[in-house]
Amino acid sequence: MTIHTPLGEGLHVPQVRPDRRWIRFFVKHYSYLVGIVTSLIIIASLYKIDLVLMVAALVAYWFYLAFRIRNRTSPKWAPIYRSVPAQFIRTLLLIAGVSIFLSHVYANTSYLEEVKVDTLWLLYLMAISVISQRGSRKWFALTLLIVIISLYLVSPVEGREIFRSPIPITLEFILKSFWLVSLAGLTYILLRYMSDAVADMNLIVNVQNHIREMEGKFLRTNNELDEYEYLEKSVEIIKGDLLYDHVNVYRLDTYDQELTCVAAACPAGKKLVEGKYSVKIAEQESIIGFVARTGQAHATNNTAKDPHYLPTPAFPKTKSELVVPIKSRNRLYGVLDIQVQQSHYFLDQDLKAIEILANNIGWVVDNSEQFEHINWINRIIEKIAMPIFTQNHLDDTLQEIADVAQQELAADLVMLYSYDPDTHEGVLGPIYAGQPEHAELLQHVSRENDNVVQRLIDKGEQIYCNEDLSELELDKHPLFSPSPTHRATGRPTFISREGIKSNVIIRLLNNDQCVGVLFLNFKKVRAFTFWDKRRYFSFAHLAALAIQKMHSQQHEIRLEMTDLSKRIHDTLIGDTLGLYKVLDSIELDGKYPRKEKLRSLIDAAKEMTDRLHNDIRYISGLLEDTQTNDLQVELDKLSIFFRQIFKLGMDLKWKIDPAYLSPKLSRELFLVVREAITNAAKHARATAIGINGNVSAGVLHIRVTDNGQGFDPQQIRRANGLASMRYRMIELGGDFNLDSEPGKGTTIDLSIPVKKNS
16 A cells, blocks of 8 residues: 655655564563563673572563563553553662662672673663653653663773763763663664554555545535445445454444444445344443443454453454444444454554544534434424414324424324413323324323323423433322322323333423423333434424414414304304294295195205204304203203204113212213214214113213114224223223114213212
8 A cells, every 4th residue: 555644764664554463472572572682681791600690680580570561461550550650660670770780790790801892781771661662752861861870880990081080981981871872762763653653654644535535525515425325435445444354333323222233344244234233232242332331442452351352243253353432522423343353463553543533433423413413403394384384273283293203203102282371271182193002092182180291281391301211210200100090090101001111201382381292202211312302302392383373273263163153143043043934934825836846845945944953053052061060960951952953862861879970070971971972963863862870889880872873893093082982981990882883873881980979
């Protein structure tokens, strides 16, 4: 590979990636190599002079070397041992040891008489090499000064004298000092600025240039950045330029808390991408999971001994692995995984270089996500703005909002409630989107004063994110504790019966007034990010605006209905009565040639006028809807009403003591029975309806039967009146049973446990 960043003349920089095996060998065994060289210097200098001293020096030195290697790899002492101050103290001890050793050799042996060239002073290079590995130039200069002073103090006074002093400075001392400085400087340069490390740096620069060139091509096009195409090209560049065996990117799914392989640069890795291979962060130990949990890079040069390593069938020969988090602005997006089929492969500069590349990738992914978020906002505005500028009904608008929330916010089940703060008419809902386990229990206009929705209407935070509901004490929670109805009936709450693991509750506020509550329910434990919460807030503002617009439209409709009601009473009823009297006053004598046919047409017109009159009276009665708390009185009025208007045969048999009926129970039962009678009269075309009520063994029973045309119960839709009747009974802790067949009428049985004066 060509190097595009020349470093000047004289330093050999390989044009291809250096052989990492030799680099790793020298780095790993550096201490032993220095020990061997040092031992050779001692042996060569003393084996003819003093064998006992030579052996003692070698034993002492290798004992020191073993102690050093042990502490360097000790988890407890390694951080302290590797610090610069500790290394400097170690350097001083080495200088002191070498100085004592040299003083003894020079003073107590015939070493200087036996050798022609003194080489023992080279032992000072051990101390200099220690500080050369980690120390700055200041530490290195200080160490070199201490070594020269020590050498001056222990060197024998021989040779030509240059400067007079208590200990004369000789030419031999100056030459030794010169060689120490030269050799130490060369050691420092070689250790701190190795040519192979520079080659790695150039390779990294090339990789960055290639990736930036690719990014520029994306930015110069008008198309949206395809994140997965970008990641795929990035890993191919890293693998091709840095000569790794396998390079993969695992993308973090914050909702499911798993890492999924989304990009790979080798055939085996591409199969993982196609199969959507993933690793659970919490449930499965692996290096990529460990890095995702801690947010810190991790490198291993021996996977067999790494406790975090998880073998992958796609890469059975992996012996070294390097995993770096892909982050931007302290947010984790995934990990960059590099695997090599050679042990002891990675150096420190590999880790630093790959971290730089991973940060660059994280920056691009973050920008891509921000751009996608802007597009998401535009989609939401387009979808929710549509009902704002159209004449939809409130139910249709709520259903559109719920459907959009379920689709765009990735929830399993969405529940939406509406509340009009101007009329205080109660909560409408839920409108839902998704696939609930018990859809029949969701069709209900909430009237309970102590449920989670009512608790949120008047107060609370705008948004609640509950990542793991199992960690909450739901029975005692201020929002999720069971309502009195749930406690009385023992019926499970929504969270337990639908298996909800996480949820988000959003109060829909407009001008600081709550116009609804949105529930995003998830059937897996989720982690909600900063971007998720931004989306929830954006969606909440738009949804509240749409609901408020529909409330305003409903107010206008109510005003129109009030005006219509007056017209019905003042005009239509009178007009129909007048029309009926006109038709009834027509007398036909024998002068009309088609008297019989004309008479039949007049009778038909009178019958149609009579039906129109009854329908208008029925509508007027529903508009008035003045109800007392006495259920039997209301049913009597209802029977008379339907008998007079629809000419139905009404048979009411009532044997229920009012002491069993609370005002709320009477209201709910009346609405259920009225719905059943209305369906029979207007849809089933019944001519006779029976209502039978009694209490037996602490259970209240009401049966409503009709002789209408019947229907197939399987054709019930989720938004019709029958579902509402069923849900009202379930909310009361009772049972709702329906029996009907086409052509055989309909029977509805209601039952609910009751107590006197409860």
